[in-house]
Amino acid sequence: EPEVTQTPSHQVTQMGQEVILRCVPISNHLYFYWYRQILGQKVEFLVSFYNNEISEKSEIFDDQFSVERPDGSNFTLKIRSTKLEDSAMYFCASKLAENQETQYFGPGTRLLVL
Amino acid sequence: AQTVTQSQPEMSVQEAETVTLSCTYDTSESDYYLFWYKQPPSRQMILVIRQEAYKQQNATENRFSVNFQKAAKSFSLKISDSQLGDAAMYFCAYRTDEYGNKLVFGAGTILRVKS
Numbered sequence: 574e575p576e577v578t579q580t581p582s583h584q585v586t587q588m589g590q591e592v593i594l595r596c597v598p599i600s601n602h603l604y605f606y607w608y609r610q611i612l613g614q615k616v617e618f619l620v621s622f623y624n625n626e627i628s629e630k631s632e633i634f635d636d637q638f639s640v641e642r643p644d645g646s647n648f649t650l651k652i653r654s655t656k657l658e659d660s661a662m663y664f665c666a667s668k669l670a671e672n673q674e675t676q677y678f679g680p681g682t683r684l685l686v687l
Numbered sequence: 688a689q690t691v692t693q694s695q696p697e698m699s700v701q702e703a704e705t706v707t708l709s710c711t712y713d714t715s716e717s718d719y720y721l722f723w724y725k726q727p728p729s730r731q732m733i734l735v736i737r738q739e740a741y742k743q744q745n746a747t748e749n750r751f752s753v754n755f756q757k758a759a760k761s762f763s764l765k766i767s768d769s770q771l772g773d774a775a776m777y778f779c780a781y782r783t784d785e786y787g788n789k790l791v792f793g794a795g796t797i798l799r800v801k802s
Contacts, residue, residue, distance in 0.1 A: 666732075675734060678724075678734075
């Protein structure tokens, strides 16, 4: 069964450093998402992406964040200058089409900012 | 804006027994989807069950079923014949009908299964 994959599974970085989190959505999916879960808290929407552009972003997704689909398979989330409060689990999700209801999640990347 | 509320931070159930997890939501939309996701200690998000708001029939998936009350904006998850592997955090989620179709999650309920 096709799966969403994410790399790395864990990343430790110093405050102020740039990080890139990578996701490979399910191959024929067209809608892509990033969500964040700070330890012990609910899962929060960050951004949705379709047709090579952001379709919606949350208040969390400020100028320090960007997303890109550099080729036909990868979907990346970049944090330009990490802050301590960026420490969280980051989930990528994808779905096939606008009228398909289910988003399939990757296993997550655990980011720790020191 | 849509909101999802899970009022039970933690629940316990004896193995083989039945447990119900509560979820309520607030929306002005008439067409939407509701989901329950399971998050085991590995923290991966696993889809348990989904419900289309326009369907009156409650969704079922093996030991998992929902009680969807659209007028009351309630969407509870019933787990029958609970197993040790059901122990996890369970999130209720609402899918908006807005462009992009983001998911809005509740705070989660930790389910503990006692042997």
